Amino acid sequence: MATDSKPLLELEGVRLTFGKEEVLKGVDLHIAPRERLIVLGQSGGGKSTLLRLILGILKPSGGSVRFKGLEVGRMGRRRLNKMRQKIGMVFQNSALVSSLNVRDNLALPLEELTDKPRNEIDDLIMHKLEMVGMQDARDKMPAELSGGMRKRIALARGIIMDPELILYDEPSAGLDPVTSTLIDQLIISLSEKIGATSIVVTHEMDSAFRIATRMAMLYKGRIIAEDKPEAFRHHSNPVVAQFISGNTEGPLNEDLPENRT
Numbered sequence: 474m475a476t477d478s479k480p481l482l483e484l485e486g487v488r489l490t491f492g493k494e495e496v497l498k499g500v501d502l503h504i505a506p507r508e509r510l511i512v513l514g515q516s517g518g519g520k521s522t523l524l525r526l527i528l529g530i531l532k533p534s535g536g537s538v539r540f541k542g543l544e545v546g547r548m549g550r551r552r553l554n555k556m557r558q559k560i561g562m563v564f565q566n567s568a569l570v571s572s573l574n575v576r577d578n579l580a581l582p583l584e585e586l587t588d589k590p591r592n593e594i595d596d597l598i599m600h601k602l603e604m605v606g607m608q609d610a611r612d613k614m615p616a617e618l619s620g621g622m623r624k625r626i627a628l629a630r631g632i633i634m635d636p637e638l639i640l641y642d643e644p645s646a647g648l649d650p651v652t653s654t655l656i657d658q659l660i661i662s663l664s665e666k667i668g669a670t671s672i673v674v675t676h677e678m679d680s681a682f683r684i685a686t687r688m689a690m691l692y693k694g695r696i697i698a699e700d701k702p703e704a705f706r707h708h709s710n711p712v713v714a715q716f717i718s719g720n721t722e723g724p725l726n727e728d729l730p731e732n733r734t
């Protein structure tokens with residue numbers, strides 16, 4: 474029990490500047506094992522940037538990102554590779570390599586980050602394809618699959634190494650409502666099956682409420698609210714309340730290009 478209550482991931486005072494733009498101004502966030510945390514925020518607010526900091530693709534300009542107690546920004550290549558074996562990533566638009574078939578797309582992270590033999594890689598791929606109901610797609614090219622099928626393959630690739638943490642960037646973007654619900658259910662069941670923690674960036678509020686065990690709102694470079702989903706439905710913070718409702722009147726309007734001075 475004691476280890477389970479320790480955060481898997483700790484972000485403290487994380488700042489990130491691109492040129493003159495300070496995108497993150499001090500993000501504090503602790504993520505406990507097995508949580509499914511939804512990160513909400515406006516377009517261009519820095520959500521994808523946050524995921525890239527967690528993966529160690531970007532280094533913070535200030536503050537710290539710790540995965541299992543280790544500072545990600547200070548890891549060398551070997552440590553980073555080791556950590557990335559424990560983190561699965563499901564990108565926006567699935568991000569499959571169009572010139573590779575499903576089998577080879579799923580093999581990529583295993584070949585890049587491990588020295589597993591081919592037969593072991595093939596067994597793992599079949600097992601993960603079965604978990605997402607896509608065992609018949611092994612030899613198909615991405616172009617032969619629908620958006621929902623490609624998303625299932627992206628999920629299979631995200632869990633290929635039984636990660637402890639899975640990062641999802643807009644997992645249901647561009648999918649029809651039914652496919653989107655099925656993908657949300659799969660996200661929940663897969664993370665429960667492998668005992669993973671999930672961080673999901675999304676703008677789709679129905680998906681967010683279906684998936685979340687906790688929610689956080691990123692606004693103007695900081696986390697301005699974090700709470701259980703029920704609390705987010707009727708939040709006292711006017712920014713959160715407007716974001717959730719999609720109301721066209723409220724404090725978020727100050728940030729619209731036409732209202733900037």
Ligand SMILES: Nc1ncnc2c1ncn2[C@@H]1O[C@H](COP(=O)(O)OP(=O)(O)OP(=O)(O)O)[C@@H](O)[C@H]1O
Nearest residue numbers: 491492494496514515516517518519520521522523
């Ligand atoms: N590599 C980069 N170099 C310079 N600026 C960048 C870079 N990556 C992101 N940015 C800028 O940082 C800001 C945050 O981008 P980010 O993609 O993290 O936002 P987001 O919240 O994920 O947006 P969306 O919801 O639209 O995907 C944007 O202004 C973007 O232009």
